[in-house]
Amino acid sequence: MSGLLVFDKIISDRGSRYAVSGGAARDRDGVAALLDELRGRGRFAKATHHSWAAILSGEPAFSDDGEKGAGGLILQMIERAGLADHVVIVTRWYGGKHLGGDRFRHVADAVRHYLAEMGQRA
Structure with missing residues (x-):
C-alpha cells in the first residue's frame, strides 16, 4: 500500500491547476x-x-522543479x-498565462491544505 497522499484539483487560476x-x-x-509514484499517476x-x-534526518532538502x-x-x-521525515x-499544470506573485500564494495555499489534512498548522 502506498504512503502517498494526493489532493488533486484544489486550486485553479487562469488555466493553471494545482494539486498537493x-x-x-x-x-x-x-x-x-x-515523486516517481506521483509521476506515474x-x-x-x-x-x-x-x-x-x-x-x-534533520537536513533541509527541496527542489523548485522550474x-x-x-x-x-x-x-x-x-x-x-x-513536519520532519x-x-x-x-504540482502545477501551467495554463498558458503568467500568474506573477499569485503563484506563491497558490503554493502556500496548497501547502496549508496539505498540512490541515495532516492535522498540522502552517
Whole structure:
C-alpha cells in the first residue's frame, strides 16, 4: 500500500491547476520513490512542475522543479509546522498565462491544505 497522499484539483487560476501531495520520506531515495509514484499517476506525468521540500534526518532538502522559489517556500512552511521525515509536493499544470506573485500564494495555499489534512498548522 502506498504512503502517498494526493489532493488533486484544489486550486485553479487562469488555466493553471494545482494539486498537493506528500508522504513519509526518510532520505532522498524515499523522496525520489514518491515523486516517481506521483509521476506515474495519469495526468501527473504531464504536469509542468513538481516542486517539493522535506526535512530529511534533520537536513533541509527541496527542489523548485522550474517553479523558481516554490521549493524554498514549501520548506519554510513545513519547518514552521515541524513536519520532519515527510515530503510535501506541490504540482502545477501551467495554463498558458503568467500568474506573477499569485503563484506563491497558490503554493502556500496548497501547502496549508496539505498540512490541515495532516492535522498540522502552517
